Amino acid sequence: MRFTFRGGRLALPTGIVDGDLRVVDGRIDAIGVVEGDPGEEIDAKGLMVMPGVIDPQVHFREPGATHKEDLETGSRACVAGGVTSFLEMPNTSPPTTSREAIADKKTRASGRARANYGFFIGATPDNVDELVACDGACGIKIFMGSSTGSLLVNDRADLDNIFSKGRRLIAVHAEDEARLIERKKQFAGRTDPKVHTEIRDAKAALMATTLAVELSEKYDRRLHVLHMSTGDEADLLVERGKGDGRITCEVLPQHLMLNAPEIYDRIGTRAQMNPPLRTKEHSERLWRGLHDGTVDCIATDHAPHTLEEKGQGYGPAPSGMPGVETSLAVMLDAAHRGLCSVEDVVRWMTDGPRRVYRIVGKGRLEVGFDADLAIVDLGRSEKVGARGYFTKSGWSPFDGMTLKGWPVRTYVGGHLAFADGEVLDGVFGGELTYAQ
Numbered sequence: 001m002r003f004t005f006r007g008g009r010l011a012l013p014t015g016i017v018d019g020d021l022r023v024v025d026g027r028i029d030a031i032g033v034v035e036g037d038p039g040e041e042i043d044a045k046g047l048m049v050m051p052g053v054i055d056p057q058v059h060f061r062e063p064g065a066t067h068k069e070d071l072e073t074g075s076r077a078c079v080a081g082g083v084t085s086f087l088e089m090p091n092t093s094p095p096t097t098s099r100e101a102i103a104d105k106k107t108r109a110s111g112r113a114r115a116n117y118g119f120f121i122g123a124t125p126d127n128v129d130e131l132v133a134c135d136g137a138c139g140i141k142i143f144m145g146s147s148t149g150s151l152l153v154n155d156r157a158d159l160d161n162i163f164s165k166g167r168r169l170i171a172v173h174a175e176d177e178a179r180l181i182e183r184k185k186q187f188a189g190r191t192d193p194k195v196h197t198e199i200r201d202a203k204a205a206l207m208a209t210t211l212a213v214e215l216s217e218k219y220d221r222r223l224h225v226l227h228m229s230t231g232d233e234a235d236l237l238v239e240r241g242k243g244d245g246r247i248t249c250e251v252l253p254q255h256l257m258l259n260a261p262e263i264y265d266r267i268g269t270r271a272q273m274n275p276p277l278r279t280k281e282h283s284e285r286l287w288r289g290l291h292d293g294t295v296d297c298i299a300t301d302h303a304p305h306t307l308e309e310k311g312q313g314y315g316p317a318p319s320g321m322p323g324v325e326t327s328l329a330v331m332l333d334a335a336h337r338g339l340c341s342v343e344d345v346v347r348w349m350t351d352g353p354r355r356v357y358r359i360v361g362k363g364r365l366e367v368g369f370d371a372d373l374a375i376v377d378l379g380r381s382e383k384v385g386a387r388g389y390f391t392k393s394g395w396s397p398f399d400g401m402t403l404k405g406w407p408v409r410t411y412v413g414g415h416l417a418f419a420d421g422e423v424l425d426g427v428f429g430g431e432l433t434y435a436q
C-alpha cells in the first residue's frame with residue numbers, strides 16, 4: 001500500500017498547513033513535501049486531512065442489548081463520523097467485569113469492528129483482583145452513581161479499596177448515589193422529563209467528583225472524570241489542580257451545545273441522559289475549561305437506545321443518546337460559529353484522548369503513526385439525519401440541525417473505510433495498545 005494526498009490542508013500537531021502526506025503500508029510515511037515514489041496520488045485540494053477521531057467513551061451494547069447497537073453497527077457509525085478508534089464501556093449484559101469478559105469483547109470485535117477498539121473493565125464492590133490483573137483493559141470504569149445497567153460502587157470503603165490497589169487509570173461516572181436517591185423521592189410524581197435535570201443536579205455531580213479527586217490524591221492514582229457536565233466540577237479541578245496530569249477529564253458535545261430546560265420542550269425524553277443536560281451557564285464554563293486546558297478531551301458517551309424505548313415517557317425511558325456519527329461535525333460547526341478553532345477541535349478529539357489513555361501510534365499526523373485519517377470538507381453543510389443513520393438506534397439529538405464541516409472519507413490503518421456516504425466492506429480496526 002502506497003498513496004499520497006496532494007495539496008490537502010494537513011492538521012498537524014503544530015497547526016494546519018498546506019502540504020502532501022504519504023501513506024505506506026498503513027502508516028504515515030512522509031509529511032509536507034513528499035519526495036520519492038508517491039504511489040497512487042489522491043487530490044485533497046480543498047479538504048482537510050486530520051487524524052481520525054478517538055472517541056474515549058462509547059456504549060455499543062454487545063453482548064446483551066444488540067437490538068440497540070452492536071460492535072459492528074456502532075463502529076460503522078464511527079467511521080461514518082470520522083471516528084477511527086473507540087473505547088467501549090463495561091455496562092453491557094453481562095457487564096465486563098473480568099479478564100474473561102474483556103477477552104470475549106476483543107474476540108467479538110476482531111474482524112467485525114470497523115474502527116480500532118479498546119475496552120474498559122467495570123468495577124464492582126468485589127472484583128478488585130480482576131481490576132488489578134486486567135492488563136488488556138484501557139482503564140477501570142466506576143459508576144459512582146447508577147445509570148444504565150447494574151454497575152455501581154458507591155460505598156466509601158469499596159472505593160478506597162479499588163483506588164488503593166493497582167495502578168491502572170480509573171475513569172468515573174461521577175454522580176452521588178445517595179443524593180440521586182434522595183432527590184428522586186423528593187420529586188416523585190413529576191412526570192415531565194425536565195425533572196431529570198433537577199433530580200440529578202449539579203451538586204450530585206460535584207459531590208462525586210470531589211470524592212474521586214480526594215481518592216486520587218490520597219492514593220496517587222490516575223483519575224479520569226468522564227462526561228464532566230458542570231462548571232462547578234471545572235472550578236474544583238482548577239482550585240485543586242490536576243496533579244500534573246494525574247487527573248484528567250472530558251466533556252461531551254451535547255453538554256456543550258444542548259441546554260436544559262428548553263431542550264426537553266423540543267425533544268422530550270430523547271434529551272434524557274446521565275449526567276443530564278444542564279443550563280447554558282454550565283456549558284459556557286465547560287467551553288472555558290476546554291480553552292484554558294482544564295478539560296483534556298472530548299468524548300461522546302454514545303449511548304444508543306431505540307426510539308421506541310426513548311418514547312416511553314419519563315420514568316421508563318432509558319437515559320442516553322447516540323453520538324459517534326455526529327460528534328466531529330457538531331464540533332466543526334461550533335468552530336465555524338466561532339466558539340473555537342478547527343485546530344482546537346482536532347486537538348481535543350485526537351491528541352487529547354491519545355494523551356489521556358496513552359494510546360500508542362494514534363491521534364496525530366506524525367511520521368510513523370498509523371494512517372487512521374479523517375478527510376474533512378470544512379465547507380460542506382448538511383442536515384443531521386438527511387443521509388440516514390448508521391447507528392442501529394437510528395436517531396440523533398442533533399437531528400434536523402444543519403451543520404457545516406463534515407468528514408467525507410475515513411481511513412483506518414490506511415484502508416478506505418468510509419467514502420461518499422457509504423461504509424465500505426472488508427476494512428476492520430485492530431486492538432488499541434497503551435503505553436505504561
Ligand code: DOR
Nearest residue numbers: 147148273274303319320
Ligand atoms: O445517559 C447515559 N447512558 N449515561 C450513562 O452513564 C450510561 C449510558 C447508557 O449506557 O445508556
